[in-house]
Amino acid sequence: MGKIPKKFIDESRLVKEYFTKDYLLYQPDSDDKDKDKDSKSTELTQLMIPKKSSLRARLKSDDDAFVKFCEHLLQIDPEERPTAREAMKHPFFQKQYDDGLNDKEKERLKMFLSDKKMYKHGD
Numbered sequence: 001m002g003k004i005p006k007k008f009i010d011e012s013r014l015v016k017e018y019f020t021k022d023y024l025l026y027q028p029d030s031d032d033k034d035k036d037k038d039s040k041s042t043e044l045t046q047l048m049i050p051k052k053s054s055l056r057a058r059l060k061s062d063d064d065a066f067v068k069f070c071e072h073l074l075q076i077d078p079e080e081r082p083t084a085r086e087a088m089k090h091p092f093f094q095k096q097y098d099d100g101l102n103d104k105e106k107e108r109l110k111m112f113l114s115d116k117k118m119y120k121h122g123d
Helices: 006-011 055-059 064-073 084-088 103-121
Strands: 026-028 045-047
Touching: 055 064, 064 084
Parallel strands: none
Antiparallel strands: 026 045
């Protein structure tokens, strides 16, 4: 997915609550949430460092078209994300995939579907 675009960080009114001066994402330690704002406490923070893995590894997929389709959809900036109509035109949907059936299963499916057509037209 990549980094959060700087324009989002700059436009946020809560940026100081979630980002360091170097634009690193952090969260306060959960123990400090319940403390009174006036009481002095040593506030602990936890940097939010993304795991160093690829989307391909996260999806557990070797299908390039599928991974690129997901990358296309998962843009942080909404202006860079495709509309539903644009997404449906992605090459992922043009690719022919093996249905995973063996020849015997395919033949049974063809027979089943042809029987269904006969019943539809024979009413």
